[in-house]
Amino acid sequence: MQSPKHIMAFIARHWAFLFLLMLIASFSIAEPNFFSSRNFNNILIAATTTLLLATGETYVIITGGIDLSIGFVMGFVAVTSATVMQRLYARGEGAPEFLCILAGCVVGLIVGVIPGFINGLLIAKFRVPPFIATLGMYGIANGIALKICDGYPVSFLPNLTGQIGNGFIAYYAGKHGFSFFQKPILTERADILALKGLLPVSVLVTIILLVICGFILAKTRFGQHTYAIGGSEDAAIRAGINVPRHIIKIYVLSSFLASCGGILLVLRFTMGTHTQFSSTYELFAIAAVVIGGASLMGGNGTVWGSTVGVLVLATLESGFVIVGIQVFYRYIAVGCILILAVLIDQFFPDMVHHE
Template sequence: MNGESAARDGKGFLGTRAGQALATNWAAFFLVLMLITFSLTGRNFLSIVNFQNVVHLQTVPLLLAIAETFVIITGGIDLSVGFVMGLASVGAAKLMQLFLASGLTPGLSIALSMLIVLAGSLVPGLVNGIVITKFKVPPFIATMGMFGIANGLALRISQGYPMIGLPDVLPKIGNSYLLYVRPGDFVSFFAKPENFPDNRVRELLRLIPLSLPFILIVIAALAFTLRRGRFGRHTYALGGSMDASIRSGIAVDAHLVKVYVLSSALAGLAGLFNIFQTGIGNYTTFNAQYEFFAVAAVVVGGASLAGGKGRIWSSVVGVLVLAFLENGLAISGVKPFYRYIAVGVLLVVAVVIDKLFPDMR
């Protein structure tokens, strides 16, 4: 209320349209500002190689932040995404090991495992959704319980070790580029030319990691669903007013279940991507705090934990802000641990800005 009237009566710059635009899109402006600053302070920051690396490494955080965006718009929270991702990663690794041992080809083993894990990753979300809607357990508790369950299962499967012995082709696919260019010489798709010597690989310009089109498709599809689809409209409606949604005849319980299923499916997808990226099955450690960074990115992007607000592209900006902050600090020679502090401060700044400038659209 206070913030609202302050924003309305606000004279001076922050009361103007431009001021409002700045306040609602501050994360994007901050991102640009940061990119400029780090380009000046860090050598090698402003380069295709570095940017491609950052985007490639942010595929998992992006998937989790997108998952969290849907849940947070409904006014809920999903604390289990990080551990569901770990469970998917070790689960897929275990299946691949079993299939390989039973004599299946690597290709078939990978394909089958992916299918099973993708289907299986719907289960945690289904359980979360049912516990939240049918048994009226607050999302925080329900997904925190799932956080414990998924973590325990992942540790059980992996016995607490990274799972190795998977097909070599995994990291090759996961870390390959769309284009390999030797300026003025040749262009090759998906892999470097067979006859090109390994010791001269540095001369190659590698462009567009495969993860980039992958994540762009996911982002675009889900941003479209959220902004332009009925599913998205109902997601916003639930977060805006549960009462209005019920009285409008929206099947709110079924919709919430779908949202949590989508969230854990994306976490499962992140787990599969993780295997392709690292070539091994990784359980999630407590100090990785994936759910922490996912929620932080969504909030920095301008969503409110009270629900009703948030956008996929804003969450993407949120992830990039956190990512370039870490990357830029590292390249500028700042200890990586400042990242944690910076994320904490940014979170609070995001919420305070949000309080001062409620959505006036």
């Protein structure tokens, strides 16, 4: 039989996951339509960009830093990649749609890592505090993005863009069975209404990136060095770790994942959008990382924990919408959950971070 201390330790360590299960159960009781494959698909699709931002932020926070620029880097990449797709498609004279989309994605990823490299360079080589360095990049990325799109969405992209971003790995059409990567051709209204998509493409891409990043953090030397730097930078230097180079890589990774999020937005909405609300993405990503058990002091955190944190926020938002609770209560709830996470970390640090 488990002692009360062991039970408390389990709750303190896994409270976010238990809270997620409680949210799912509560919203399912309040509104039966919440517990459906269609709604869970919608939750996962909506969470993809925040999941990618939170994964990069996890690495940064573990080292004791913070990246405030990722929301606007994501917007910058979204309008840049969409602009490339738009112009190639408009001038291509029969250029394959897939090549236009691929070129936009590649250009977006290339320019997207530049802010991360600059952030890392400023922090690692010039000893600029992470808050200041990334806040400066926050403004720079925001300004460049607005200059590129003039404040308007970049539209008129190849039709294939939305088909990829909103597609599913498999479709189930009842008596017609399964089809993969392409919607089956249906003529009867009942069959069309019964069509179900299984595993969105955007979710699959996100899962692959999460698994890779989670494995690197948990099982490789790169991950060990990340934790070591967050635990004690001086000790990491004495252990022979090239701390400046590693920190630059961390911020490049953060920007790369933000760039992936921007490209997924373009593919989902068939346009490149950038607004001042992009800044809320990094705030929710940071909140998710803290809810998932990472410490802002560095040295602790996991990709799995951050994933749970994002799912808590995404489930909360979806549940409020379905149940009919006004959206501004979401911000109040997120604030309360974030404070609760910090209090748990403050009062039960040994239980939360004990391996």
